[in-house]
Amino acid sequence: TLASASDNDLWEKSTLNQVLNRGELRVCAEAGYMPFDMRDKKGDIVGFDVDIAKTMAKAMGVKLDIRNTAWDGIIPALLTDKCDIIISGMTITPERNLKVNFTDPYIVVGQTILLSPKLKGKVTNYRDLNDAKYTIATKLGATSDYAVKRYMSNAKLNLFETESEGVLEVVNGNADAFVYDLPYNAIYSAQNEGKVLHLDESFTYEPLGFAIRKGDPDFMNFLNNYLAQIKGDGTYDKIYQKWFAS
Ligand code: ARG
Known part of the structure; x- marks a missing residue:
């Protein structure tokens, strides 16, 4: 036909x-x-x-x-x-x-955490970060932004245009953690040993x-x-x- x-x-x-x-x-x-x-x-x-x-x-x-x-x-x-x-x-x-x-x-993929090495042992998962004493950096409008607002609403959230600006906040001591997609965090932590600690268990499901x-x-x-x-x-x-x- x-x-x-x-x-x-x-x-x-x-x-x-x-x-x-x-x-x-x-x-x-x-x-x-x-x-x-x-x-x-x-x-x-x-x-x-x-x-x-x-x-x-x-x-x-x-x-x-x-x-x-x-x-x-x-x-x-x-x-x-x-x-x-x-x-x-x-x-x-x-x-x-x-x-x-x-x-x-x-x-x-899923969200994971790049933690300030200063918090080693004190913060072991995303629930520990849900506290007003912590500052979290991530990328504006990314699913990490939404995940922090949903799962870590008590923490202070600072948003950045780019991934690299966000993660630098942790390296420079301005933030306690950077939340982002696992692949990015895995590569960043491998390339910047000692500057961040990767808590690599995903806490979201993201096709x-x-x-x-x-x-x-x-x-x-x-x-x-x-x-x-x-x-x-x-x-x-x-x-x-x-x-x-x-
Ligand atoms: N998967 C995340 C999202 O959808 C981050 C993607 C960011 N992609 C990029 N090319 N910068 O929000």
């Missing part, structure tokens, strides 16, 4: 169709979240997300344009068509899901997904099948090993 007029309409409007016509996939990402999106020495954005985006663009037969976008403006940027997709370690949350659609999760505008079943179908394919054929494992094995 022939596709109906409305099916053709849907495909005409699909972001996937626009990407193919343009010959370029525009990805919103924010550099700063190791090992997903970060700057290399040349200033280019590299990481786990970028490598996945590269293979995806290749599968579509189009060029890739990574657009660095501030975290608190990344969903608005997608909604105003500054990019086709957000691939930026974004946690799938119900609140965000009201505004955008998410693919199936491509990885699952990460790619975000696209609502009402686009054709693009979503491509993305979820593409994810299933690379998870099954070894492509995903290769990229994972490159960025997460240490």
Whole structure:
């Protein structure tokens, strides 16, 4: 049977169709979240997300344009068509899901704690930090921000635009702890031995997904099948090993 007029309409409007016509996939990402999106020495954005985006663009037969976008403006940027997709370690949350659609999760992480070494033994988990005498730093508008407000509401919370500003607060003695996604904290603590103590038991459950505008079943179908394919054929494992094995 022939596709109906409305099916053709849907495909005409699909972001996937626009990407193919343009010959370029525009990805919103924010550099700063190791090992997903970060700057290399040349200033280019590299990481786990970028490598996945590269293979995806290749599968579509189009060029890739990574657009660095501030975290608190990344969903608005997608909604105003500054990019086709957000691939930026974004946690799938119900609140965000009201505004955008998410693919199936491509990885699952959770919040952990980078503690001031001064508090070694005194603070052993997130519950201990839920106290007015403690100051916690994290990134504005990240799920860590929401997690601190939910689980450590008694503590003082200081929010920063970037991960690196937040974690420096602990190193400089201005905060007692930095709360953030486990992968970032694991890499930071490995690279800054003695400056922070990683309490590496996740206290949230956070599937990460790619975000696209609502009402686009054709693009979503491509993305979820593409994810299933690379998870099954070894492509995903290769990229994972490159960025997460240490
Ligand atoms: N997973 C966390 C969130 O969704 C942090 C992601 C931050 N990503 C970034 N590229 N800076 O809020």
